[in-house]
Amino acid sequence: MNTATGIIKALNSGIKHLAIKRFTLRYPEEKLKFVGDGYQFDPSTGVGIAGSKGRHMLFHDKCTGCQLCSIACEGVAEAIGMVKVPEEHKHNKKAIMPQIDYGKCVFCGLCVDACPFYALYMTNDYELSSFSKEGLIYTPAQLQVKPYVSQDVEIQITNRGATHG
Ligand code: SF4
Numbered sequence: 001m002n003t004a005t006g007i008i009k010a011l012n013s014g015i016k017h018l019a020i021k022r023f024t025l026r027y028p029e030e031k032l033k034f035v036g037d038g039y040q041f042d043p044s045t046g047v048g049i050a051g052s053k054g055r056h057m058l059f060h061d062k063c064t065g066c067q068l069c070s071i072a073c074e075g076v077a078e079a080i081g082m083v084k085v086p087e088e089h090k091h092n093k094k095a096i097m098p099q100i101d102y103g104k105c106v107f108c109g110l111c112v113d114a115c116p117f118y119a120l121y122m123t124n125d126y127e128l129s130s131f132s133k134e135g136l137i138y139t140p141a142q143l144q145v146k147p148y149v150s151q152d153v154e155i156q157i158t159n160r161g162a163t164h165g
């Protein structure tokens with residue numbers, strides 16, 4: 001192929017793409033909206049509820065301090081440490097709850113599967129970057145705060161493939 005043919009082919013390919021709608025989003029101005037609230041697990045049926053595996057949400061009123069989430073994580077990432085909490089709950093005599101290090105977490109969701117008390121879910125929050133390692137460690141107090149997630153662009157699946165608004 002000579003140079004002129006190569007240039008024409010390249011221009012032709014570029015021009016074709018001018019007519020095709022851009023698929024990528026202009027992050028962070030645009031963010032894809034996930035379906036559902038995030039990954040959850042129903043221990044009574046043993047069924048996982050599909051969803052994004054982002055930052056966890058811990059429900060203090062349900063956590064018994066049983067440590068099963070921490071044990072589940074041990075063989076994966078050792079991202080969970082059980083720490084003392086100042087609150088007193090009848091159902092959590094040791095007053096311990098999970099703290100998660102997102103510098104180690106691989107977002108596998110096994111800790112959520114291991115929790116028998118509906119105390120640990122995952123959310124759609126993936127924006128966890130921090131300037132320090134310490135900033136990646138989320139205490140039980142931080143984990144109980146529902147993250148503010150602003151995702152506005154919905155994906156549409158048609159028989160011609162996936163597009164977004
Ligand atoms: S999601 Fe993170 S914290 Fe939970 S088991 Fe997997 S690596 Fe550990």
Ligand code: SF4
Pocket residue numbers: 062063064065066067068069070097098114115116117118119120
């Ligand atoms: S989050 Fe669930 S598995 Fe982890 S300590 Fe609390 S009750 Fe146990």
